[in-house]
Amino acid sequence: MNNTVFRNIIRFVVLVALQGLFLKRVSDGWVSGSLYINIFLYPLFIMLLPLQTPRTGVLLLSFLMGISVDLFYDSLGVHAAALTAMGFARGLFLSLYEPREGYKLNANPTPGDLGMNWFLKYSASMLGLHLLVYFSVDAFSPIYVLGILTRTFFTFISTMVAILIFVFIFNPRR
């Protein structure tokens, strides 16, 4: 149990640092302004929280994670709004994609525990929602709907690739 909490704290710190110190610069055009790729890896923290985490905890952690990333991005509230929406939707997606025999008692929402197919469905839905809310709040007006949709689409592709790489490298089990 303690081990799980510890792992998640580490994951929190690593993902915030990775997002705030490295991926932000990539999206700003790091390599002498030639590389502009938006990658939002930090939602992975909420996706990988153990299934037993109470929903209230998920919500509070989402908000905390969002605010932490916002501090690096200097966009207070935007990431927090998007990630809190995703944290709230996590319970809905989990019950939507519940296997026929139900979740095992100590299972984690990882490809190792529930299979690659399941994880792809789960992470794609969560990420799609997160990016849609993020770019909506970022644009803050319905007149930019076309921009919101194209950004969501391209960021979705790059981030899904990044998430899969991350999951393959670290292969988290808990």
Add this chain to the structure above:
Amino acid sequence: MRGLMQLFAAYGNFLLFGLLELIALILVVNFNERQGLIWDNSWGMATAGLDQSADWLGEQWALRDELIRLQGENIRLMEQLDNARYSNAVRQDTFLRDSTEQLFSYIPANVISNSTISTTNFLRLDKGSNQGVMPNMGVISTDGIVGVVRAVTPHYSQVMSLLHRQTRIKAAIASSRYFGTLTWDGKSSRYMQLEAIPKHAILEAGDTVVTSGFSQLFPEGLRVGVVEQYDLSGGGNFYNIQVKLRNDLNTVRYVYIIKNEMWKEHKELEEAVNE
């Protein structure tokens, strides 16, 4: 308190979600320049629209009061006109003395239903016997005459419109004083027919038609319309005259009911003759 606890138990996460989103959006608006500008702009537009609606509503209420006030003012002025007063003078004295009595007084009313498409049209007004309305009172609007009260209830009255097959209004040519009867042929809601003007009368298109004052319904000299065209076809001794009405009965909203203060004496006279 217990209900509140149960509410939190059932919807706690949703409420927490709403609260966190609210905090996040407040942060977005307050600490991000671009979103803050968009927010200020939209909020300004929304409240400006709301302000305008509120102003408009207030004006409507004020206008209602103003309308009632103006109706009262109109009545006060109309009742002072010569044609609304009965003169006691029998000879011209060397000095003028106020020797008139009120002959006509007015009751303001609103039209609550109206029709102009049948050949027997009626209007309904929102004043009735409670306000002193009685059958056989004339009804006018600011622009012309409207009809005659036929029936009353305590709160409402039914008015036979000018646009009715049985309408007989005593009217005269204003310049020559020849008098006749206004009727309606059931065709156009803007035209009536003036009958019984003898053929030796000199007419011209554009002559004004007024009430003659020979019925006790309308004061003398209220303008009804103008002569549009006339002819002597049919070989009779009277003109066929088309009168274009001054007021459009399709749009009439506010009217005045005319009360003849000496109606009773006229009735007594008629009864005395009939006996």
